[in-house]
Amino acid sequence: MNFAASFLSVSFLAIATALVLPVEVSADDKGKAMRHGRMKKMTCAGCHGMTGNGAKRDGQLVAPAYGDSVILKTNPEMLALIILKGISSEGSNYSGAMNGLEKIYNDHDLASVMTFVRNRWGGHDDYITDEQAAAWRAKYADRTTPVTQAELEESRKSASP
Ligand code: HEC
Numbered sequence: 001m002n003f004a005a006s007f008l009s010v011s012f013l014a015i016a017t018a019l020v021l022p023v024e025v026s027a028d029d030k031g032k033a034m035r036h037g038r039m040k041k042m043t044c045a046g047c048h049g050m051t052g053n054g055a056k057r058d059g060q061l062v063a064p065a066y067g068d069s070v071i072l073k074t075n076p077e078m079l080a081l082i083i084l085k086g087i088s089s090e091g092s093n094y095s096g097a098m099n100g101l102e103k104i105y106n107d108h109d110l111a112s113v114m115t116f117v118r119n120r121w122g123g124h125d126d127y128i129t130d131e132q133a134a135a136w137r138a139k140y141a142d143r144t145t146p147v148t149q150a151e152l153e154e155s156r157k158s159a160s161p
Contacts, residue, residue, distance in 0.1 A: 025127050030115070033127060037116025040109050044117070047096045052121050055096075062096035066121035071152070073122045074159035078147075079114055080136040086146040100146060107133040 047063035049055040054065040071078050082098070083105070089097035105113065111133040118124040 025129070030127050033112045033115045034119065036108070037112035037114070040105065040113040041116055043101065043104070044113070047098065052117075054094075057095055060095045061093075063094050063098065066117060069122070070156045070159050072117060073124075075155055076114065076118070076128060076132070077136060078155045079118070080110065080133065081140055082147050082152075083110060083113065084137060084140060085143060087152065088146045088148050091149045098146075102137065107131075107137060110137070 045055070047055055048066060049063075052066040054061045054063050056062065066072055071082065084100055084102040086100035087098045101110075107130045111128045111130045114128040114133070115126070118126065118128070
């Protein structure tokens with residue numbers, strides 16, 4: 001095989017591998033995402049608490065503890081939607097309301113914060129890519145309303161942790 005042919009087959013292999021394993025990343029990439037995500041999750045800490053147990057105001061939980069979140073353990077798309085659009089406080093048990101962060105987080109911020117919270121509190125050992133974050137943002141680009149309690153409930157029910 002001449003050089004050009006072997007180069008071509010190697011690149012073909014690389015592309016094929018990338019297609020089959022879209023979330024295959026180096027430990028280095030994951031480490032970077034975790035560090036960036038740890039910083040970005042400070043935005044969440046005001047309500048969910050520095051240790052993820054839920055901040056309290058006047059003895060009442062502002063937001064749920066991550067450890068109690070079925071969504072965090074299961075459904076990354078729903079998690080992305082919640083972070084992008086927020087959650088309606090109607091019928092909520094918490095004193096805070098979660099606003100969408102789509103204008104504050106770029107795709108890398110979203111992917112990193114998702115990677116961090118899912119690994120730290122969701123029992124996952126995975127990595128959310130910037131491409132996945134971008135795809136979810138695009139999919140819900142036209143949506144202007146927060147996630148409703150009914151949607152949250154539906155997502156919890158259909159989840160299989
Ligand atoms: C201003 C306060 C606030 C901020 C900031 C905030 N949240 Fe929330 N979040 C809430 C409240 C309140 C709820 C509960 C909504 C409900 O159940 O009615 C919630 C719900 C959630 C849920 C769903 C929990 C479940 O029931 O499964 C997840 C996951 C979540 N937040 C993650 C995050 C992440 C990650 C960030 C930062 C990127 C963040 N939140 C920022 C207030 C906040």
